[in-house]
Amino acid sequence: MSAPDTAAQTTAADSGLTVRVESFVGPLDLLLHLCRTSEMDLSRLSLRTITDQYLAHLESVRFQDLEMAGSFMVMAATLIYLKSKLLLPANPDEPDEMLDEEGELLKRELEERLREYARVKALGAWLAEREAEQTLIYGRTTAELPPPEEIPLEDLSVHLLQRALQRLIEDQRRRVPRQVEPNPLSVLERMSEILDLLRSTWSLLFSSVAGAERVRAEWVVTLLALLELVRLGQARARQAELFGEIVIEQHAVSVHEPAPHPEPGESPNA
Secondary structure, rough: OOOOOOOOEEOOOOOOEEEEEEOOHHHHHHHHHHHOOOOOOOOOOOHHHHHHHHHHHOOOOOOOOOOHHHHHHHHHHHHHHHHHHHOOOOOOOOOOOOOOHHHHHHHHHHHHHHHHHHHHHHHHHHHHHHHHHOOOOOOOOOOOOOHHOOOOHHHOOHHHHHHHHHHHHHHHHHHHOOOOOOOOOOOHHHHHHHHHHHHOOOEEEEHHOOOOOOOOOHHHHHHHHHHHHHHHOEEEEEEOOOOEEEEEEEEHHHOOOOOOOOOOOOOOOO
């Protein structure tokens, strides 16, 4: 029921303020509201009461939609016509609210339309409640697998299952986050570290300088740095046995005279 809004409005001419009073989507909506306010049975309408209330409400309404205003006026004309038949009954001896055959058919049709509208409006309110409840539920997404009747299980084999499992394992491996290793130390930086350690101690082990994690890049850089220090005469290295621990010691000359430095243009990795 997406009818145009037919809200009753009261306008203050002095201040230009527009106040919204009520809103009904059509004449049946207004009739249903009046019947429920008066606690009136929808199958036995009191024409005098409902007509008076309907006309009193229309007097306070200022319509902005001419088409919708026409539908309200048609309903008002129908109620006035039925009420006129009560004011001038064909037989004065008949009980109150008694209409002729034409008026009775028109009244029954109006009552039936009003009951049907009340039923549809109640169903609409129920659907709105279900929609509000559904918005609070997060359902699990459905799988994109084919239905079981479309899977030829008799054609499956262990090899097919093995290949399918292997593809799943490879997909999982590709999704593993890649580990980014930091930039390794240069030979010059490692040479400086070894010299700093030798200033506070007479000797140290190669493994303590290279690192306990035994990363290949770290060990290669440390070995190149040690060989360069030995070549420059800034440190000594000795090994008691084959594949044994390498001991790094201070050079005796470095205590009495300054150690030589690489000549300009000479690479320490040579």
